Amino acid sequence: MDPIGTHSLDFFSEGDGVYSKSASRALGNRFLSTLCITLSLLTMVPLLSIIYLVLKNGLPLLKWSVFTGLPPAAGMTGGGFGNAVVGTLVMVGLGLVLAAPLGILSAIYINEYSPVGRLAQAVRLVAKLLTGIPSIICGVFAFAVVVSTSGSFSAYAGGVALAVLMLPTILLTSEQALLGVQSAYREASYGLGATKFQTIIRIVLPDALPAIMTGIMLAVARAAGETAPLIFTALFSQYWAKSLGEPTASLSVLIYNFSTVPFPYQVQMAWTASLVLVAFVTAANIAAQLAFAKKH
Amino acid sequence: MPTFMQEDKNSPSSASREFPEASAPGRPDFLSVKNFNFFYGKKQALFDVSMDIPEKQVTAFIGPSGCGKSTLLRNFNRMNELIDGVNYTGDIKLLGRSIYDPAIEVIALRRSIGIVFQKSNPFPKSIYENVVYGLRIAGRNKKAELDEAVERSLRGAALWDEVKDRLHESALGLSGGQMQRLCIARAIANRPKVLLMDEPCSALDPIATVKVEELISQLTEEFTIVIVTHNMQQATRCSDRTAFFYLGKLIEYDTTHKVFSNPSQKQTEDYITGRFG
Numbered sequence: 001m002d003p004i005g006t007h008s009l010d011f012f013s014e015g016d017g018v019y020s021k022s023a024s025r026a027l028g029n030r031f032l033s034t035l036c037i038t039l040s041l042l043t044m045v046p047l048l049s050i051i052y053l054v055l056k057n058g059l060p061l062l063k064w065s066v067f068t069g070l071p072p073a074a075g076m077t078g079g080g081f082g083n084a085v086v087g088t089l090v091m092v093g094l095g096l097v098l099a100a101p102l103g104i105l106s107a108i109y110i111n112e113y114s115p116v117g118r119l120a121q122a123v124r125l126v127a128k129l130l131t132g133i134p135s136i137i138c139g140v141f142a143f144a145v146v147v148s149t150s151g152s153f154s155a156y157a158g159g160v161a162l163a164v165l166m167l168p169t170i171l172l173t174s175e176q177a178l179l180g181v182q183s184a185y186r187e188a189s190y191g192l193g194a195t196k197f198q199t200i201i202r203i204v205l206p207d208a209l210p211a212i213m214t215g216i217m218l219a220v221a222r223a224a225g226e227t228a229p230l231i232f233t234a235l236f237s238q239y240w241a242k243s244l245g246e247p248t249a250s251l252s253v254l255i256y257n258f259s260t261v262p263f264p265y266q267v268q269m270a271w272t273a274s275l276v277l278v279a280f281v282t283a284a285n286i287a288a289q290l291a292f293a294k295k296h
Numbered sequence: 297m298p299t300f301m302q303e304d305k306n307s308p309s310s311a312s313r314e315f316p317e318a319s320a321p322g323r324p325d326f327l328s329v330k331n332f333n334f335f336y337g338k339k340q341a342l343f344d345v346s347m348d349i350p351e352k353q354v355t356a357f358i359g360p361s362g363c364g365k366s367t368l369l370r371n372f373n374r375m376n377e378l379i380d381g382v383n384y385t386g387d388i389k390l391l392g393r394s395i396y397d398p399a400i401e402v403i404a405l406r407r408s409i410g411i412v413f414q415k416s417n418p419f420p421k422s423i424y425e426n427v428v429y430g431l432r433i434a435g436r437n438k439k440a441e442l443d444e445a446v447e448r449s450l451r452g453a454a455l456w457d458e459v460k461d462r463l464h465e466s467a468l469g470l471s472g473g474q475m476q477r478l479c480i481a482r483a484i485a486n487r488p489k490v491l492l493m494d495e496p497c498s499a500l501d502p503i504a505t506v507k508v509e510e511l512i513s514q515l516t517e518e519f520t521i522v523i524v525t526h527n528m529q530q531a532t533r534c535s536d537r538t539a540f541f542y543l544g545k546l547i548e549y550d551t552t553h554k555v556f557s558n559p560s561q562k563q564t565e566d567y568i569t570g571r572f573g
Contacts, residue, residue, distance in 0.1 A: 116380070184417035188479070190378060192430040192486060193407035202433070207420055 051278065058275030061268050066276075071238050071254065077265045081273050083240045084249040087155065088277075090241070091234060091250060092223050094159025095166050100216060102163075103170030111178040112200055124175075130168035136228035138164040143232050155241060155248040158234030165229060166219035173215025177208040210291050217288035221281045227252040251277045325392070326351035326520050327372065327490055332386035334367060336379070341367045343544045344386075349537075354512060354521045356535035356552065358528060360572065363541040365524045369492050372522065373409040374402050390489065407434065410483035414495040416475040418467035418482070423450075423459050426467045426478055430486040445485050452518070453481035454511050473504025480511065484519065491515065493523040497530065509534050528568055532556050540564045 069080030106127075110120035142161035147153055181204050189199040205212075235247035236257060251273050258270035325348040334342035342364045349355045357365035370376045371388060374395060388395050395405055407430065418426050427449050428442045436442070446463065450456035455477040459470070467478055476496060483491060493512070497505040512534050515521060525531050531538050532552060539549040540563075548555060548564040559565045566572055 182417070184413070184415065185419055187375070187378075187413065188417045188419065188482075189429070189433075191373065191375060191406060191411040191413070192433065192482065193403045193405075194429075194433045195403055198433045202429075203419060 054271065054275045054278050057268070057271035058273075061272040062275060066269075066272055070240065071249070071258075071269070072265065073238075074261065074266070075263055081249070081251070081254050081269065081276075083237065084251045084254040084273065085276065087158075087234070087237075087241060087249040088224055088251045090244070091155050091158040091162055091230070091248065092220055094155060094244070095162030095223055096216070096220065098159065098163035099166040099170050099219070103167050104174045104212060106171050107174035107178055108200060108205075111175050112196065112204065123171075127168040127171045130164075131172070133164075134228070135165055135226050136231075138162075139229035139231060139233050142229065147233055150245070152245065153233060153235040153247040155234055155244040155246075158230045158248060158250065159244075161229035161233045162223040162226065165226060166223050169219040169222065170215055173218065174208070174212050177211030177215065178204060180211055181207045214288040214291050217284050217291070221284035221288070224284070225252055225277060225281055227256050231256070323351045323391075324348055326390070327522070328389045329368070330387045330389070332368070332371070332388060333384060334364075334371060334376070335383040337381040337383075341544050342371075345546045347539060347546060347549050349520065349522060351520050352516050352518075353536040354516055354523060354534055355537045355539065356531040357522065357524045357539050357541060358526075358531050358567075359541035359547075360567065361526075362543075364544040365539075365541045366494055367544075368541070369494055369522060369524050370411075372490065372492055373406045373411055375406075375411065377402070407486045408488055409490045409492060410486055410488035411492040411494065412476070412479050412483050412496050415499050416472065416479045418470070418475050418478050420466065420468055422464045423467045423470070423478060424463040427481050427485050429482060434486075449481040449485040450478075452484050452515065453477045454507065454514070455481055471504070473500050473507055476500060476504065476508060477511065480508075480515075484515070489520060491519045491521050493521065495524050495526060498526060505530075528556070540567060542567070 065078075066080030067082045067085055069078065069082055071081055071084070072079040106123060110123050114120045138161045141164055142157045146157035146160050150156070185203050185207065186199055189203045194202070230250050230253050234250060234253070236253050237247045237249045241248045255270045255273050255277070258266040258273070261267070327349040329345050329347045329349075332342055332345045333340065345364075345368060357369060359365050367376065371384070372395070376382050390405075390408065393400075395409075419429065421429075424442075424446055427446045431437075431442060431445055447456060447460075450459060455474060458474060459478075467475065470478060476499075480491075480496075497508050500508065509530065512521060512523065523531075523535065525534075535552045537550065538552045538555040540547045540555060540559075540561075542563055548559055548561045550560075554560075555564060556568055559568065
């Protein structure tokens with residue numbers, strides 16, 4: 001038999017080269033790659049369909065007046081949800097005012113002052129546990145602490161609930177941000193005669209800032225969309241808020257309320273509010289990605 | 297004039313918080329180590345080291361990896377205290393005054409004893425801000441003073457001509473050798489009495505190394521230099537005195553010429569002839 005002969009012809013007649021001599025192995029290969037590609041495309045379906053539906057149903061009513069008008073009464077048309085937009089922004093802002101300093105300063109403590117201490121370990125553990133707490137529990141907590149003691153539903157209560165929600169995210173991402181600062185910078189700073197405080201303020205924080213801002217934006221994006229913490233803390237309101245101590249409208253609660261009523265205009269309004277909310281959350285996430293990418 | 301440079305010749309018994317001005321040129325015990333033992337937790341890294349380092353000369357620490365030379369160097373400005381669980385016995389004195397004197401602030405000590413690290417670590421700031429960092433943290437923010445310090449330090453580090461037109465650009469845009477010279481400029485901006493250099497050229501290419509070595513000999517006009525080096529040729533080129541360390545002990549300490557041409561200890565001879573290392 002020709003030593004080069006029929007064997008080499010076998011090699012060249014298969015499509016996949018020398019190593020895959022059996023047709024079934026080639027088929028298996030192709031099946032797996034096709035499966036992976038298909039499933040990857042499938043994961044985009046939920047997001048794309050949400051965006052599509054929200055755009056399709058929400059765009060018709062999207063006009064400037066939705067930001068300036070107030071929610072229409074049952075059965076009425078016109079108006080908007082300006083108070084809900086303002087309410088969401090205000091309560092997320094309140095939550096940030098509480099959660100950001102707490103989270104960032106705690107992260108500074110556990111990373112710069114006492115990385116291996118018992119308190120630091122406890123704080124890390126508690127923060128990780130907090131990330132798993134259902135958002136409605138944050139609402140219950142704020143209800144007990146703010147609403148019951150003050151006697152009324154308020155933006156303060158909503159803000160506190162959102163703060164509890166945002167705190168673990170801000171703390172843990174800030175800790176990661178601080179860990180990402182090269183220890184060589186700290187060494188150089190100490191070597192020049194700086195105190196720990198000066199090193200943190202002048203070198204560590206500025207370098208960690210983009211990553212900290214990313215964490216904050218992610219926390220904001222999540223908090224803006226939460227309904228459960230607000231349902232029985234800030235409740236809802238048909239009017240512009242005159243103070244922070246009274247029930248306050250929010251986008252998420254408005255969507256919740258309006259989507260279940262039997263009035264088609266209100267349902268339509270809920271879609272438009274969803275569009276606004278999705279746009280805000282997406283913008284916050286994209287901004288966070290861009291800020292993070294700029295650093296790395 | 298910064299307070300830490302003011303004269304205080306009776307310092308050992310006074311409650312002064314700063315170091316005295318050098319009293320005589322060429323003082324042989326400018327920096328002195330007395331029976332110094334150092335521990336990382338339970339592990340002893342330095343065994344009964346005693347030596348006097350003379351003023352305005354270059355003293356090189358040589359020895360194989362893990363022999364304790366960097367450990368000793370980093371004790372001079374108490375950088376090792378940043379690590380948890382370290383301990384020491386014995387003493388280290390600058391100009392006759394213990395660096396562990398409780399009346400002295402560690403941050404003032406570190407302004408008097410500057411350090412340049414093996415891998416250059418300029419801050420992610422402009423060249424200008426890097427050089428003046430040590431001054432700013434000491435509370436000196438007057439533009440005229442900072443401008444003068446920047447030019448003086450960058451000239452002292454042989455970097456001025458290369459960067460004078462881009463002082464406000466990021467320091468991270470410099471080449472490796474330039475970054476190391478920037479770190480030297482940053483350290484000497486504080487006008488330290490001693491400049492510690494921990495293998496300053498090991499991360500540099502040969503041309504940058506030559507530039508830094510030339511710089512070292514110029515710097516001794518103003519500073520006392522202690523340099524840790526793996527490179528024995530560098531020690532012979534750059535230093536006046538050489539200390540050979542092995543396994544945490546000071547084996548031999550003499551003029552560079554003597555250590556390399558006629559060492560008195562066999563271990564020294566074995567190391568410099570390459571029998572181990």
